[in-house]
Amino acid sequence: MKPDGGGRMLVKTMLESAIARARTALLALQRDDGHWCFEFEADCTIPAEYVLMMHYMNEIDEALARRIARYIRSRQQEDDGWPLYPGGSMDLSCTVKAYYALKLAGDDPDAEHMRRAREAILAAGGAARANVFTRIMLAQFRQIPWRGVPFMPVELILLPRWFPFHFLKISYWSRTVMVPLLILISLRRQARNPRGVNVQELFTMPPEKERNWFEAPSLRGLVLLWLERAARHGEAIIPWGFRRWAFKRCEQWMIPRLNGEGGLGAIFPAMVNAYEALDALGYGPAHPLRKSAKRALELLLVERGEMTYCQPCVSPVWDTGLAVLALEQAGGAGGDVRRALDWLGERQLLDEPADWQEYRPRLQGGGWAFQYRNDYYPDLDDTSMVGWAMHRADRERYAGAISRAADWLAGMQSKNGGFAAFDADNTHYVLNEIPFADHGALLDPPTEDVSGRCVALFSLLGEPYRTVRDKAIEYLNGTQQDNGAWWGRWGCNYIYGTWSVLSALELAGVPREDEHVRRAVAWLKSVQHEDGGFGETNDTYNLGEACAPSGTGAATPEQTAWALLALMAGGEAHSDAVTRGIDWLLREQGADGLWHTELFNAPGFPRVFYLRYHGYSAYFPLWALARYRNLAHG
Numbered sequence: 001m002k003p004d005g006g007g008r009m010l011v012k013t014m015l016e017s018a019i020a021r022a023r024t025a026l027l028a029l030q031r032d033d034g035h036w037c038f039e040f041e042a043d044c045t046i047p048a049e050y051v052l053m054m055h056y057m058n059e060i061d062e063a064l065a066r067r068i069a070r071y072i073r074s075r076q077q078e079d080d081g082w083p084l085y086p087g088g089s090m091d092l093s094c095t096v097k098a099y100y101a102l103k104l105a106g107d108d109p110d111a112e113h114m115r116r117a118r119e120a121i122l123a124a125g126g127a128a129r130a131n132v133f134t135r136i137m138l139a140q141f142r143q144i145p146w147r148g149v150p151f152m153p154v155e156l157i158l159l160p161r162w163f164p165f166h167f168l169k170i171s172y173w174s175r176t177v178m179v180p181l182l183i184l185i186s187l188r189r190q191a192r193n194p195r196g197v198n199v200q201e202l203f204t205m206p207p208e209k210e211r212n213w214f215e216a217p218s219l220r221g222l223v224l225l226w227l228e229r230a231a232r233h234g235e236a237i238i239p240w241g242f243r244r245w246a247f248k249r250c251e252q253w254m255i256p257r258l259n260g261e262g263g264l265g266a267i268f269p270a271m272v273n274a275y276e277a278l279d280a281l282g283y284g285p286a287h288p289l290r291k292s293a294k295r296a297l298e299l300l301l302v303e304r305g306e307m308t309y310c311q312p313c314v315s316p317v318w319d320t321g322l323a324v325l326a327l328e329q330a331g332g333a334g335g336d337v338r339r340a341l342d343w344l345g346e347r348q349l350l351d352e353p354a355d356w357q358e359y360r361p362r363l364q365g366g367g368w369a370f371q372y373r374n375d376y377y378p379d380l381d382d383t384s385m386v387g388w389a390m391h392r393a394d395r396e397r398y399a400g401a402i403s404r405a406a407d408w409l410a411g412m413q414s415k416n417g418g419f420a421a422f423d424a425d426n427t428h429y430v431l432n433e434i435p436f437a438d439h440g441a442l443l444d445p446p447t448e449d450v451s452g453r454c455v456a457l458f459s460l461l462g463e464p465y466r467t468v469r470d471k472a473i474e475y476l477n478g479t480q481q482d483n484g485a486w487w488g489r490w491g492c493n494y495i496y497g498t499w500s501v502l503s504a505l506e507l508a509g510v511p512r513e514d515e516h517v518r519r520a521v522a523w524l525k526s527v528q529h530e531d532g533g534f535g536e537t538n539d540t541y542n543l544g545e546a547c548a549p550s551g552t553g554a555a556t557p558e559q560t561a562w563a564l565l566a567l568m569a570g571g572e573a574h575s576d577a578v579t580r581g582i583d584w585l586l587r588e589q590g591a592d593g594l595w596h597t598e599l600f601n602a603p604g605f606p607r608v609f610y611l612r613y614h615g616y617s618a619y620f621p622l623w624a625l626a627r628y629r630n631l632a633h634g
Contacts, residue, residue: 012633018586019629022622023330025593026323029618034339036323037316038615039302041309042604043084044072045094046268048101050297050310052137053272055104057279058192064301067308069105072098073113074307080116081124085538085600085610087553092124093134100141100199109201118201126204128213131439131608133269135213140184141191143199144207150214150434151232152178154186154246157253168358169428171444172377175355176257176265179250180277186243189280251281256353258289262373263296267313271296312604312611317368319615320344321385326619328392329626337393344368344386345401349378356412356423363411366404380412380419381490384453391460406461409454410468417475418446419454421490441605447489448479452500459507473508476501477516484519491602492559492610493540498524499562502569512571521570524563525577529555532580533588534563537599541606557595558613560584561620565627573631582628585621595621 030036047068054060075098077083081090082098099117107114121127127138128148138144157179159166167175183189203210254274258264263271275293283290300311324340327333350365352375357363367378368386387405390398414425426444434442451472458469480486480501481494488497498520505517512518528534533555564581572578590596595617602611 012629014586015582015625015629015633018589019330019622019625020332021593022589022618022625023327023333026327026618026622027333027336030323030336030340034320034336034341034343035316036319036340036615037314038319038613038618040311040313040315041302041600041612041614042312043091043094043610044075044082044098045609046312047071047309048094048097049137049268049272050301051101051104052097052141052191053276053297055193055195055197056140056191056276058194060194064308065105067303067306068310069102069107071304071307071309072102073107076113076117080120082117084608085612086598087537088539088610090120090124092121092127093130095121095124096127096130096134096199096202097137099202100137100197103199104195104197121202122204127199127202128204128207128210133439136181136185138199138207140189141193141198144210146185146188147232148207148210148213149185151229151235152182152185153235153238154182154243154250155238156182156246157249158246164428165431165434168355169426170431170442171426172355172422173265173267173270173444174442176267176270176377177273179254180264180270180273183247183250183277183280184273186247187280189276247281250277255289257376258293259296259373259375261292261296261299262371263293265377266369266371266374268297268300268310269312271300312609314371315613315615316372317344317347317379317382317386318370319613319619321382321389322615322623323619324389324393325385326623326626328389329623329630331626338397341390341393341398344390345398347372348401348404349375350404352376354378359424360411364404364407366401366406366408368405377422378408379421380409381421381450381453383409384450384457387457388453388460391457402461406457406465409457410465413454413468413472414446416446417471418448418451418479419472420444420446421450439605439608441608446475448476448486448497449488449490449500451475452486452497452504455504456507459504459509469508473505473510476504480516480519484521484523486520489603489606491562492538492600493536493603493606495524495527495534495536495559495562495566496602499566499569502566506569517570521567521572524567524570525575528563528577528581531555532560532582532584534560534581535599538603538610541603554599555584556597556599556601556617557585557588558597558601558616558620561624564624565620568624568627568631573628578628578632582625585625589621594618 051065051068075082079090081095083089084091084094095117103109132150136149139146139149259266264274278290278293302309302311320340324337327337349367354376367383370379370382383405387402390402412424413419420426421444423444431442432440455469455472458465485494486497486501502520535553535555536559537553560581564578567578588595597617600610600612601616602613604611
């Protein structure tokens with residue numbers, strides 16, 4: 001629409017109405033203490049693992065298992081298996097876990113949905129071709145021999161920092177998952193599986209006859225595989241006293257990080273491993289640590305009608321920071337914004353012990369975690385977002401918190417100028433080729449989206465952070481794709497990455513005529529759909545970082561909002577592309593004032609694990625509409 005005169009007033013009225021309804025709807029979802037926390041959904045791997053855990057521990061809640069089974073069945077796709085995200089192709093490992101969980105929950109293996117899933121698994125090579133984490137589960141349930149999983153002795157915890165492999169050289173999520181897993185694997189801990197349910201029908205040959213459990217991705221990977229096999233033969237001669245010391249070190253590492261009802265690492269895979277490891281170490285059901293670890297898992301459950309699913313974690317700090325930024329653009333919510341920021345201020349991590357301090361021992365803390373509690377692992381992305389929101393709302397009231405956050409972020413800059421999510425210089429890429437790391441996500445290197453948000457905060461704060469900001473901008477310039485987009489590590493995908501960077505460059509004062517800005521704007525316009533929306537599926541992660549084809553997915557509210565925010569940051573507020581995108585958001589707004597989609601909008605690990613932030617379709621469209629109003633009609 002290109003209104004004139006009275007038409008312009010009508011457009012502004014429609015815009016104001018849409019913004020008011022969205023703002024009212026978002027505020028209605030605010031918790032009494034000021035924060036937001038939306039559902040956080042993953043693929044069926046997580047709910048399936050919850051059922052598996054109940055049978056592993058012989059702590060079976062029949063009613064809960066039936067509710068989870070309904071959820072899992074509802075997500076089976078037409079290709080007979082379970083995908084990593086709606087519309088994706090069948091994922092073998094996810095399908096194996098979903099099938100096993102349903103069988104444990106009582107589904108008849110001859111039922112139509114089970115038969116179809118079984119045939120899909122066998123057609124894909126059988127359960128022996130599943131990923132490492134799935135094979136570890138199968139070994140624990142006595143479905144495959146232990147030689148089908150990587151050799152991971154508990155003594156790994158004792159390796160010195162100079163050794164090629166060390167726990168501080170891998171990401172926080174890998175660390176928290178792996179340490180309790182070392183306990184379980186080294187003890188060859190078996191599931192109780194009280195009903196003796198097996199899934200031998202999922203193998204193309206008897207597992208004890210299988211020889212090709214591992215594939216080397218490269219010559220270097222082949223060498224690492226040979227070394228792993230050689231080390232495996234030496235396990236029998238490890239002195240028991242040495243092994244007992246290693247178990248104690250793992251226990252001493254894990255216990256302080258259990259995080260109360262937040263759980264180890266505040267992520268489900270680490271939490272379930274920790275719960276099972278506590279059992280293996282002799283902590284009984286009545287022990288306070290065991291009880292809080294179980295409660296942490298229960299708090300991840302979400303009831304949905306007749307179904308229940310399990311979240312991979314929760315996202316209150318992230319949701320609250322982004323909701324505040326949207327409301328700040330929309331206006332008219334000052335008291336609610338202050339309550340939210342005060343809630344955030346109380347959760348800033350200052351002097352708490354943390355893993356990042358091992359490499360930055362003289363750096364003061366100042367970050368925020370992603371979850372309600374995750375003290376050992378503050379998140380750079382959340383920290384920059386919260387600092388940004390505080391600065392926009394009331395820089396004087398929150399001056400101390402903002403300063404501590406910015407100083408901590410500056411101290412966490414990696415050598416290449418970029419910023420990672422949790423660590424600095426976590427770039428020991430050879431470790432992604434060890435047999436355990438077939439998911440390719442063992443590390444936490446700098447990424448464009450996190451770096452963009454750090455640049456945004458440093459730009460708002462000005463001269464004291466100019467050097468660190470300029471180094472980060474140099475990193476961003478060097479990571480722009482040939483087609484003008486930026487890759488998105490924590491949101492899908494190039495649209496998210498491009499929004500993250502362009503919004504930062506605008507705040508940094510980079511001219512709109514800059515070649516990096518113009519190329520990004522041109523790319524965004526080239527991928528806009530005919531109906532004005534923007535959409536991109538997680539399939540783009542499988543095509544390689546240099547590929548960002550247009551028209552790869554149905555338009556979604558959050559991706560359209562990201563693209564519009566990016567275009568407006570690039571000086572395109574009055575362009576036809578932005579007008580058409582705004583029209584799309586206005587058309588798609590629901591009667592409840594919000595926007596809705598079932599599509600996933602973020603990777604946990606690209607190509608391996610994907611997520612749906614339910615809050616994204618609530619606050620990002622509001623942010624985009626309000627920004628447009630302020631620029632084009634303000």
